[in-house]
Amino acid sequence: MRRVTVFTLGGTISARGGDQARMSGAEVLAELGVAPAGVDVSLTDFRRVPSSSLGFEDLTALADEVGKAVAAGSGVVVVQGTDTLEETAFLLDLLCTTEEPVVVTGAMRRPDLPGADGPANLAAALAVAADPGCRELGVLVVLADEIHAARFAHKAHTTSVATFRSAGAGPLGAVVEGEPRIWLRPAVPSRICPLRIDPDIRIALLTLSLGDRGELLEAVADRFDGLVVAAFGAGHVPAWLVEPLAELTTRMPVVLASRTGTGATLSHTYRSPGSEYDLLHRGLIPAGPLAPAKARLLLHALLSSGAKGPAGYDRPRITAAFAHLDGAGLA
Template sequence: MASTVTVFTLGGTISAAQGGPGRLSGAQVLAGLAPTDDIAVRLQDFRRLPSSALTVDDLAELAGLIDEAGAAGSGAIVVQGTDTIEESAFLLDLLCAHQEPVVVTGAMRRPDSPGADGAANLTAAIAVAGDPRCRGLGAVVVMADEIHAARHVRKAHTTSIATFASPGAGPLGSVVEGRPRILLRPPTPTVERPLSLRRPVRIALVTLSLGDQGELLDAVDDRFDGLVVAAFGAGHAPAWLVQPLERLTTRMPVVLASRTGAGPILSSTYQGPGSEFDLLGRGLIPAGPLDAPKARLLLHALLADGADRTRIGLTFAGLTGER
């Protein structure tokens, strides 16, 4: 009996219409693919938007549809623009409840460009989403025949078709001769149970830079429910920003991430003013291995789910194996 995958199309480069600003329908995106004997493909034309225009609400609605498909035994493929693919995949990793494969893919080159990669990426995504051996991986990104865990993957180049990488971890596997080869499996889920966006929240993200005087921190007022700080190196800030950050922790959870995009936040290697030891001692929550945009999404989902500071801290700690 053939397995089933449901393809949810959202737009993006893979659906760019030839010679104009329009978008191809989901059926048009799938039209050029070779049929598979052992995987039945269903289609839901969910959105036609550039990925930069997607919202958390869009992804929450999509997660519900993916869970409906999963309850019927179908794997899921999300086809979207690559600008926010790592964030979409990570948010789905937090929200989706079932164990069927959830695969996010797209294209770096328009369908009318030489060497367009959309059909190859979508074909590989179907192979992963339709393979029962790919259950339980959490949401993954499949691009250029590589399978990346949502929590690790990053877009690392603006134009390269090999742009997606998982710094510090590497891909979970690859697609070879049309079949997935899984080499690694995440030891634990990103969260202990799927999160539910029960209430609206707003999370600020502030990236520190040389000579930063904290004006953007001053703007993080009662409009926000939480803050992620993309700090220097392994979690460092200038000494003059320590007290403003500490004051913010009295009003909201503040997560300390690195602006480097790879590697963990340290805890005690450096202990001077503005060091990771100093900031964590003043109530900031370490993001662990998550980059700042993903730390923002995890904080958003946790607060929307009703988590208190203790649970937030334990969830981030769990990403480093310290849960």
């Protein structure tokens, strides 16, 4: 028997009806009927909240429990709402060692609606978490029988049961007739050193839009420890924002991401004022292929883990951590 520890946090999979009531973890498992053959399930009813209400305190506590389960030789399934599922999965990928499979899943349709997808997603997640062939893949997202790496997984549709995509990469595999099939393996793990989350660290996320005059930047300097800019295209901002952003880099790390959510930021294709070349040479740090919300989590973890000190921030270390996930220099 393969042991799998299930942590339930709430979300649509537990929301029978549209009010605030949430089914218990035991009730969620009961909807499954019978666990996959050969799987011994241990349940922890961890939280019962919508995923939009989860905070860093919840997820750091979850990461500790996931780490204990993995250390004891158990695979892990985390069940939560899909609104922030991609962020939970990536944060666990940064905080946890994953010698055993760690899977995050949920549902897009409530259990009282026709075509509820929760039981099928949970069955697939249990199959992946119990499979030795899914070890050392990092944290995984499993929904609609697809297996995604946490660093790439993205909720791409508000209601579709096939909402999760791995933009620019594709899924690592699929669950076919109840059995995981892995086609691809990430070249490197998401984290290159032990990381933690300090809830008191504050990272701002600013998404630019047409005509942005930068007024929100004025609120960043005195209230936050770092900034992620979700810029246009491959990493571009209006020319009039260059100087304010450059000035911020003297006080905090400023990471340059793309609001498109797919593809890596560039480094030297464009060289006009406000281009990626201009911004990087003024001290901004490239996010590479990380979507802005995930870049925010990585920067938060890095500053929580020693890349911030009385003399300022460790720009080379932060830059190296983002470059590690960009696939540069892996040959």
